[in-house]
Amino acid sequence: MSAVATPAVAKPNSVWQALRKNRMSWIGIGLLLLIVIAAVFAPLLAPFDPFQQNIAFRLEPPSAEFWLGTDSYGRDVLSRLIYGSRVSLLVGFVAILIAMCIGSALGILAGYVGGMVDQIIMGLVDVLLSFPTLLLGIMVAAMLGASLENLIVAIAITEIAPFIRVARAPTIALKQRDFVEAGRALGFGPIRLMGVHILPNMISDVVVLGSLWMASAIRTEASLSFVGLGVPPPIATWGSMIREGFEHILDAWWLTVFPSLAILITVLALNLLGDALRDAIDPKLRSERA
Amino acid sequence: MNFPLVSKPPVLELRDLRTEFRIGGAWHAAVREVSLQVSANETLAVVGESGSGKSVTALSVLRLLPQSAARHGGGQVLLDGVDLAALSEKQMTKLRGEAIAMIFQEPMTSLNPTMTVGDQIAEAIQQHRNVTKKEARRLALEVLEEVKIPAAAKRYDDYPHQFSGGMRQRVMIAMALACKPRVLLADEPTTALDVTIQAQILSLLSELKTAHGMGVMFITHNLGVVAQIADRVAVMYAGEVVETADVHTLFARPMHPYTEALLRAMPRVDGNSAELESIPGGVPAINALPKGCAFAPRCRLKEARCEIDRPKLARVGATHQVRCVVRVEQHGDMA
């Protein structure tokens, strides 16, 4: 219905209220909380030492003692899963944080300065986006070598381009606004204008998209680990657990199913939350990538 | 109440039409017991501020309101005696664009950007008449020329974005008139246009009305436009008709305090325009309507009884009706 035919009505108006009403966001928040708690309190929650090998008990199906079974070295799957959440969450979070900071900074720079700088940065974005995401991650991780830090760097690189775009657009719009003009007239330097005046106005949009892309980062981490480019063993991440479990897929289904479920639940929770946040803050905001 | 106010039988008649919107969980009336009549070769102007329910009234006639949010709450919409409110959706679809047509306010967004203007007009014809594509094209071209689009034949295959606002509005008029409807509903068709273009479109509509003998319901908030084109006027406020009269009477002897206020608020070349008068307060929300007369909170003639009972529409002249107990009393009810 166009605005012409809308009746005059008194309406409530609040982002927080919209968020609260959304059932999906509650499920998302709840699941996420569970996982974060599991990660933080891993030493208390995990029944066994995730590194402890027990050859006598290898490849046991789920039982009363080993709730989710054991892997080919006799290690308890549940404990590895719980400890694995730490690595997966850490990697995803830090990678996104790096991508968000650097990406936003570049985006604001591009939008604010414009001209040649803008062209160069957007050219960089185009190049980054011309690589299939996973392959870019594979390439970087392969070249740098397998380690926790390199994994984070690789994932951050794959996630940086959308942040640049998302930071640039509102910057261009905000640049024209009166309060920025006023600031410039008062003699504020560009750094101050960018950091203090422009940044806070778009931070909420960026953070919302950040949560959505953290889901993407965790998926990428799992995929990279599955392909063998993740954190080297014996540290457990969900992706590498699936990789190891894949070799025994014919007779030990629990090795792949439970880490899969863990990944799915985490990514789903982040997606639900991100979707709900996005709908609550600005229904017109579109995501840059799936 | 239903005494004839027009000499000829109306082509379109609304009787106590009520349209409700769902707010929160409850249904509230946006159009309350509205009765209007339009005859052939006549322009009825429906005037009011935003939120008065005038657009909703027109959309209710054609049943174009979204079914999830709005519903028909009572009353009849009679087109040549047939109640449109009682028809099935399928029957209604047949009538739309054929017996009754509507044009809208925003020509910039009211045309399909991926269809040529010619095709959009031809579509109106083909949905209702059993003609070949070639014949539809010929008829569409005819009507495109009738709305005075220069070089119509060449522009037939152009897309809407290649036209200016005024031209797009002409295209919309052409689409509406393609099947020679008996009634045209015009929802603020000139509000979004420049004043000079506005005059052109208004005179075009006038010509077409006479040429086709249509009844036109022209919705506007601009009294200047009313003075230009209306034969009769109905003033709406908060979902109700508060005054109807022929155009001369309305401007010469407005009765309802709201109508008076509207006229006073109009900037005039001949008047003392040191100050522009505005009406204090605002239109009430439909889910917060005052008890009694809807205009009472803003009315300078307000009496105690105005806030208790809802006034009825009463006759004060041959073609003049008013919904105000104070004014009717002053003039003597001619019922």
Next chain:
Amino acid sequence: MIRYAIKRLLMAIPTLLAMLTAVFILVRLVPGDPAAVMLGDQASAEALDALRKQLGLDLPMHLQYLNFLRDMLSGNFGASMATGRTVLHEVSLVLPWTLQLTGASILIGIVFGLPLGIWAALRRNAWPDYLGRILSLVGLSFPAFVSAILMLLVFSIELQWFPVIGSTGARTWTQQLHNLALPAFNLGLIMTAYVMRVTRASMLGVMGEDYIRTARAKGVRPMRLILRHGLRNALIPIVTVVGLYFGTLIGNSVLTEIVFNRPGLGKLILGALNSRDYTLLQGLMVVFASCVIVVNLITDLVYGLVDPRVKYK
């Protein structure tokens, strides 16, 4: 239209060059001496020198860069160090399989995603919409290899409806289809989820536009309203988004091929990774990225066809 096409083509060229540069830099990021990495610790100094000469590593960097550009732009993507065959040859061996898989999944994605998205948009806030939104969100949350593994477990191992080991040995059409079914279903499901979301969002946006109301006021019948006025306009953003999906599709396809043990570009990459075949890896990156650039170009062109406002600027 031609002008638009040429403009887009010209804009793709700097992107192509920048991409090649990026690959060049990326490959030379490898810490340490590539020759030593490839030949191992035991290699002799002469062998290392010979390999460095062969790889052109003894030349100054800018010469390496120019040679690299010249090679890539003339279609010489290098040769696999392991097999000696050119990268193009390696690709051509496995390309039919990958095309089969991605083609089938794109087909599934569009054939199911579009109607489902339209349906969800029309039944907004009714149960089909909620169900559809939840399912599509779940579908998007699976990393491609996770859903592939789960499918493998359920359909191949438990139910034994489909073979576990890949496509080698498939002779007849039906056998090939049988082998293709599960992997295509996996990829197709993810793409369906994606297309459905985009279609729903786009249709919702379009159905609220003024011209839909005008069409209804004209008496346009419901089916025609949805298709010619609704979908036809909703396609514009859908085309763009589906085009952008191509990069993700490649990644998903690689993972799916690995899980289902199908021959294809995915296994090629994995093999190159495991054997440290850097020239093959480099060549493959260029091939893939070029494909993405080409697909983006095609998407832009299709966009121009679908949106008359672009054609007749």
